[in-house]
Amino acid sequence: MRDSVNDDLRRAVREVLPGVRADLDALIRIPSVSADPAAAGDVRRCAELTARLFLAGAAREVEILDDVPGGRPVVVATCPAPPGRPTVLLYAHYDVQPAGDPAAWSGGPFEPWESGGRLYGRGSADDKAGIAVHLAALRAYGGRPPVGVVVIVEGEEEIGSPTLGAFLDRHRARLAADVIVLADSENFEAGVPSFTTTLRGLANCVVEVRTLAENAHSGTYGGAAPDALTALCRLLATLHDEHGHVAVDGLVTGRPPQADYPAERFRAEAGVLDGVGLLGSGGVAERVWAGPAATVLAIDAPAVPEAANALTASARAKVSLRVAPGDDAVRARAALAGHLRAHAPWGARVEVTEAEVAQPYAVDTRGPAFEAARRAYRRAFGGDVVDVGGGGAIPFVAEFAAACPDAAILITSPGGDPAARAHGVDENLHLADFEQACLAEALLLAELANGVEGAGGADGAE
């Protein structure tokens, strides 16, 4: 990229930023809580504001599409591709998490305020900043970017994007893109641009153990009659070895992204009590991004206050497996089910029901789109991009991967950092990183204008 283009863009972004910042405040003022049925009016108002903001110098054509039953309005803004140029899809969401107890906040959750270089308010980072970054990048080009652009801003991300797949399917033709930018993650550290390149999948099972025809008096029968709850505890204890490694055979461990995740930082973020060790071994990144994890989510048993002196005839648990990138979640679920069937003690009868499953995701980060993106973000931030993992599945990523199997998918941060408290009290946006993110995305569009045919794609996703 010529330095003059670089300088022109920097200037252009600087000029549009004050307006974009005011637009972001206006977006935060609308409590567009998708989980709250009573907020349906605010959700729609937020979609309408988003549409108006893109019409204001960011895109040529803007539509609010509300044509999937049960879905919330989706804002679609488009800038047609100049001849021979690729098309880039920019994603964000305008809905937010509930604010929780407003009294716990330092200010009104829907009355944005600035303090110490951060903008506070629900949605400031997750993900109204994503909308603002897209606005800034497009306005910097006066609404005529050097590539084709399709912006999708959905309104149901915080409730799991239940109808996004149907929406993408319905509008497949007009949403075709070579590169997809999902601006809804966080930077690994303030000032460090980060791409999320792996996500773990999910494989859940419900297991029921039965030993007796009915509950029996623990005094009369205890010591010889097998108790189902004790048997279930024994079975669940086989999921880990003594170091806390997952002990289910046949699971894959992937390769973690390069970012170093210091154990001390993890302990602080997880709130691990003093003196308590971490599970597993190796680097934290390997354990929470690249390795499988088994968690007992729930057990159906008498609660402690209601515990009668009785042997339990049957007991049930729900077990969740996080599936490493590179593994197959359906196969992993079968491995978990097989383990549960094979390890019950005392011949106890075991019934396993396979439950939720979500595939892990790993991006092939070698294509020209990634190279272009790394250059753009390095230039904006003055430092290299780090690749990070995500521990959990993100529904919209899987939907885009399924809808556009040949596109390169970039999961970026609109400026949130580890202190952003997305979903928490006093959610905030690191404003310097936000401004760098705006510039980075504008630079990215220029980089991509040079061509990204065969940009790359997902590896191991389904």
Next chain:
Amino acid sequence: MTPDQIEGAVAAAMPQAVEDLRRLVALPSVAFPGHPSEPVLAAAAVTEELLRSTGLPHVQQLPIEGSFPAVYAAAPAPPGAPTVLLYAHYDVQPPGDLRLWRTPPFEPTLIDGRLYGRGAADDKSGVIAHVAALRAFQGRFPVGIKVIIEGQEEYAGERLEAFVERNPELVRADAIVVADTGNARLGDPSVTTSLRGMAAFTVEVRTLAEALHSGQFGGAAPDALAALMRMLTALHDEHGDIRVPGLPRGSFLGAGPSEEEFRASAGVLDGVSLVGAGTVADRLWSSYAITVTGLDVPSVAGAVNAVQPRARARVSVRVPPGGDPKTTVEAVIDFLRQVAPWGVHVGVEDVVLGSGFLADPGGTARAALNRAMERAYGRAPRDIGAGGSIPLVSTLVKQFPAAEILLFGAEDDAAAIHAPNERLDLEELRRTITTEALFLQELAAAF
């Protein structure tokens, strides 16, 4: 009265005894928190009325602080005759899952000679055994009589125990009949000579400040529930034998059920093995048993993808008669702390203790009981143990070391006490009443 006259009087009064039992069983006298107290008080009133009908001169309800009233009755001893204390309880276990009952639990129903209903055996049969045995004497009792019918035996509270410790004279006796057990098999006369004690406690494991998203943190975040599972699992080996040091397996000096009999009575599913080693009687009556009876964790229906920051379990420990519940529970808790993995924080609370019971070798009263049972059943009784606890028994042992304590009753092994479809064999009830009446007569003659 001659033994023949006693047997005849008992047989003639059986219809009335069954009628009285039905009245009691119809009252849902569940003395647990959260259950209405009116039926419990109504059962106390009916018990009082029934005791009056026996001709005992002194009958009253004793208020027990923090609990339900005990019903007390007494008649002075004839000159030179011993005094016998008769114990039973009028409260019952909650009925549990109503769908598992073939008949409504509080609508006593007679099917094939058995009366179905919650409390029909445990322990309203004991109340009726005392009432009907006393009635046989028509007010001319051969020995001094004291009766105490407890109102909150099934829910541990130890209120009556404290009352008895403060009022020993009310219950002082030469022999004590506890009618709250039963024969090893229907019609197979048995005297319960050992009861296990018990201890229970709540253990809590903490690892994190709060619950965490299992995707974001799972795999490295220390999971309190996983740690608790490991700890509870360490309590037994793969055969179900206890691994806690200092809790050795005992042996029961007497005959117990066969494995087949035990499997049937416990309802063990086909293909599922028993736990532990030794004879069934060793395991049930003379050894420790540890059971996880409760867990505080999310339920399957409300499961979210989260790593738990804390988890709690209620652990129940049965203690053989020779064991000390206090040192036992300390040993179990120490062991749990030792095996706790990953440096997790472990807390213990709500420790409750109850002593076991081991009868002294038989004396005058036991010999009288043997003769009574031999006549009522056609053969001499054998000694059996019981796995459960009767909290008041250990208090009585402590207070009246010279008194002989005799445990028998109509709760045979098929009575399904504490379980759905609890039932009482009415012929077994008649033999129990006959035994008790004959015993009172025999004891007077032997003293």
